[in-house]
Structures are given as C-alpha cells and as structure tokens.
Amino acid sequence: MWIFIVKRTGLMTLTALCLTFLVFFLTNLQPNLEKLAKTQGNMRMSDTQVEQWLEDRGYNQPLLVRYGEWLGVAQGFVFTKESGKTVGRCVKPGADTIPNYCGVLQADMGWSSVFKDNVSSIVSKRLGLTGWLMLFVMLVMVPMALIIGVLAGMKEGSRTDRSLSTFAIITTATPEYVSGVIFVVIFASSAVGLRWFKGSSASAMDEITIANFSLPVMTMAFYGMGYIARMTRASMAEVMTAQYIRTARLKGVSFYNIVLKHALRNALIAPFTVIMLQIPWLLTGVVIVETLFNYKGFGWLLVQAASNNDIDLLLACSMVAVFVVLITQLISDIGYVFLNPRIRIN
C-alpha cells in the first residue's frame, strides 16, 4: 500500500511539473510578454522600449531558467538600474533585503501584476469563497444524485426508472450557462418570474443567504447531478442482478431490506469514484457560475488572470487546479481499495 502511494506521489509530482511547465510556456510566449510590458509599463512604448523593459526584468533569459526561478531552484533575477533602483523577481515593495531564491519551494507564489498583491494571499482568499460554493453544491448534488440513482436502479426498466433516467439525461444535457440563464429568468427576473432569489451572488461573499446563494448552487448541482445519478443507477442495477441478492430474495427478505442492507453498500463503491473524479470537472462549472452570478471566487480569479495574462497568478491558479485533479484521483484510487475488499494492490 505504501509503495503504491509513494509511486503515485512520484507520478503526481512529474505530472504537476509537466503541466506547470506547459502553462509557463504558454503564458510566456513572446506576444504575451509584450502585452504584459505594455500593460505594466506604458501603452505607447516603442518596440525597443518594450525590449528594454523585458530585458531589465529578466524576461529575456532562457525559458528553463525562468521556470527554475519560478520553482525556486534557480536564483531570482536581480537588476540594478542606472538610477540605483533595483528591480527583479524577488524584489518586493516594502521589503529591505532581497532573498536569493523566491519560488514555489520557498512558498512564494509571486506577485500579481493585476491585483498588486501577493499571489498566495489572493488565491487563498478566493479559494475560501469558492470552497463555500463547492460545499453547498456537494451537499445538494451528491445526496440527490445518489437517491435518484438508487431509486432508478433498484427496479430496472420500471416506470420510476425510466422517468428518473430521463431526468438524469436532461440534466447532463443542460450546461451551467443554459440552466443558469433559465433559472435566473424563472426565479429572479424582474420582468417575469417568481422573484424568489437574487440574480447576483455578489452579496454572498459577505453573508450567505438562501436568496443570494440558491441560484449558483442549483445551477452547478443540476449539471453535475445527472452523471453521478446515471453511474449510481448502472451500479445499482448491476448489483441487483447479483447472485447474493437473488438468494436473499428467495430466503424471503423484504425488498426494502434487500435494497438498504444488502445492495446499497456494494452499489455505492462505483459512485464514490465517480464523485471524486467529478470534483475537477466542477472547475469549469465554477468558472461559468461565478462569472454568471458575479461571485468573485476562484473561477472569477482564473478569468481575471487569464484575460490579463497575469503570469504568476495564472500559474498559481493552474497549480491549484492541477493539484485538485491529482489529489482527487489519488483519493478515489485509495478509497476504492478501502471500500472494495476484493481489490488488493501489491
């Protein structure tokens, strides 16, 4: 088991390195750097001035060296201007000494050029807000999906099964930007509709209420629910045809006892994996929903970082996203082994 975890951790580190390098490469393409120079320096800079700006700040070093700086294995770039002012990667406004290394390994995620703040503090603040959103989405989505899946799968082909399965298919065909729009019109529009909830969740960043948080949670849960429900249904339907269920039936155990005591536990192994693997998929949903409902969390931050090519911020965001993917994969594999005693890893 431990060898398995060590191996997986090694593979995870390699994947994370490859992916962050890819993001680094894509954000540091020459046109992106020129755009950065113009937005940070002066919009009307000439080409030679842009070149000078990049040169002074160490952007003209080889890509691998700069990636090393970002990681914290290469020395940070420092340059002293003719006026005696030092600029460079590790120079922070207000700090007296300049450290030699400032990268991820030194727990320094860099400086956001858009928000003019430490990347780590911005990201952690926004992640906290998204954490609340995810928590409520999970609390709504997972129980509902499991109930729908179990009810549909316990009698395959019945009327309940068919209507619940159709519902599940409808939810998987309704991406967040469709359901969000429809929900806003139904529940929040001032022209028509019920006016139960608010169409904007901006106030939920201070205080979460039913009125300002229901719509984003509903929108995200609606799209994610169908897939988990379908997997639960398939797994439940398979378990219900197993030999030991037939034996229990022949023994005269009542149907609901069979479902609750015999079938349910085995049927929930597969959905556990699916739910874990679904978490990274929710990121796209987070980005859409936070844009749609103006909730300034991690997804909103990602959009801001990407549209302004804020390199350090974007790298930090992608690192968070990649780690969420890898860790959920690891948890799902380990959890699968614990839940299912038939699988042993050597």
Added chain:
Amino acid sequence: MDALSALQITIGILVQLIPVWVAMAIIFSLSLYYRQRLGLYGHLFDSRVGTIGLVLVLFWVLTAIFADLIITHDPLGQISGMKNKGVGFPVRGVEGAYYFLGGDNLARDIFSRVVMGSRSVLTIAPAATMFAFMVGITLGLPAGYRSGTLDTVLSFLSNLVLAFPVILLFFLLVTPEIRSTGVPIYLAAVLFLFPIILFVVLFQSRFYTQPVKRNIYVLIVLVLGFWAYSGLAFNMDPLGVFYMEPNLLNIFVAVVFVNSPTVFRIVRGLTLDIKTRDYVAAAETRGEGPWYIMLWEILPNARGPLIVDFCLRIGYITILLGTLGFFGLGVSPESPDWGMTINEGRKLLSIYPHLAIPPALALMSLVLGLNLLADGLREQSLKD
C-alpha cells in the same frame, strides 16, 4: 400593427419550418419502411428514447441544412427601432413582417440568429469529433494492442492532458496573442496528420497483397489528404478550396486536442479487451500483420461503444463550443453562435429574458437529442 400572440408566433414558426417537417416526414417514412434492412439504425426505432433523440437531432440537422429558407430576416441585419423588442413584435415600416422571438441588443432578429447558429455548431462539432476519433483510434489501437513502452508513454501523455482543467487550457490556447506565435498551426500540423496516416495504413494493411489496387488507393488518399492538409493547417491550398479562418482553426484545434485523449483511452481499453478474443488469435495464426488485425479485426468489433461515444462526444463538444462562446472566445464576434448569443443576452437577463432563452433552449435540445440518441443506440447495440 400589434404584436403577435403566443399562438400566432407558434404557428408562424411552425410554418417557417415547413421544409424541415417535409424532409423529416420523408426520412422517417423511408426509414420505417426499410427498417428491417437498416441494421442498428433500423433497430433504433424500437426504443422510444432513441426515436425521440433521433427526432431532435434530425430536426437540428435539417434546420441547419435549410437555414436559408427558414430565416425570416438577415441574421446580421439590424433594423432600427427593433432593439430589445419583445416576442412577436412587428417590424417597423414593413407590412406583415415580424420578429418572432423578438430583437436582440443590436436590433437583429433572434429567431433567424438561432436558426443560423445551428449551422456553425453542426459543422464544427461533428467535424471536431471526427478528427478527435481519428487521432484517438490511430494512437489507441497500437497502445492497447502492443502495450509496452509505447503504451506507457502515450498513456502518460493522455493523462497529462486529461489532468489539465479544460477551461484553463481554452483560456491559454484560444487567444488572439497565441495565434501570432503559430502554436495553433503547429498543433494543427500534428493533429491533421493523423487522418492521413489512418487511411494510408487502413488501405495498406488491407490490400498489400494486391499492389496495384493498394497503390491507387494510397495515392488517392495521399493526394486528397495533403491537398486538404495544406489548406486547413497552413492555409496554403494551391487551388483555394480548403480554407479555415485563423480563429476557427484555433478553436477547432483546441477542441480536438482536448477530446482526443479521452477517445484514446476508450479505444485503448476496448482494444485491451478485444485482443484476447479468439478471432484475433485466429488472425494472428493466419499470419496477418499487426495493423491488419488492429484495423480490420479489432476496430470493427469495437464499433458499438465507439458509435455511442461518438454521439455523446458531439453533444459534449457542442457544450464546449457554447462555453467558449460564453467567454467571448467564439468563432467570430459577429456570427450568430449560440454560446455567444447567450453571453450577450445574459447581461440584460432580468429586464429582457427573451434575449438569452431561445439559444439556450436550442443548445439544450440539441445536446439532449444527442444524449438520448446515444442512450437508444447503447440499448439496441447491447441487445445484439
């Protein structure tokens, strides 16, 4: 003139869609008449879910084909006085002309825009799915059949792409800046090579005992393939037939790139399963080459799950294209792309709900149709 009532609007739209109804009636009566001879497609009519899915998909396909006949106004044309006007509003100064679903923020007819928007979705999504499948099949078959180092490397690479959040990849890959660096063209140069490789190997492995026939087929593939390749990837088609706008190419390549690893995983898994079958062993004993076994023994037997995934993937890519449009990364700012129309409409959603609802429902019904169709196909292919 007064605005139309709900009933009049419904009748008006139904009348406008007459070409679709006629074509659908012809297709359905022919299919039902010959259903015994049509294999899996004929069996589809046995499942209610599959039939509903087929109706929805066919509706949109036919709408896209007859879009020129269906639209009531120019989808890009702006008529003054129609800005944000509600459903069924009469066009000022023109007798008997109405905006069935109202006008948008730039005074364009929403109905015509939604109808025209089906065209771009229904050409890009299936084409991108085709390419993703060809890449996935060309790489997945050897990875599953040969295993070993090739499999390890390809699986690692595909997991790498799959671990990457789709939305982030799109933000990085679909930007105006990246187009000037040529990254989309390099990606296209690699990805568009796979269909040519696949077809060359397909004919080579089948007809290598008949060199004349083989040479003709391979030559045709190479000429046609590289002709299209030069036009699509590098925009250097000498005859100017094949051409893709830089923006469209960028989106297309990004979508194919994101989807091929999933197809690769599916094909690899199916190959691992099928290669243990007796007919594969029989072909190996006969002395068939590995590519013949992969392409002519394993691939045809994997078609059931692949067809089902093909339908699902078109739906998924439709959602992806909508997501791109939603973030303003759509095909072109003027085009009546559904995702972009939703994005434009959502800003005024609480005052003018009619702006975003029609494209949203259109997109949902198309994806729903594809999902139901996939479900029906799965049900029927499992019965065989």
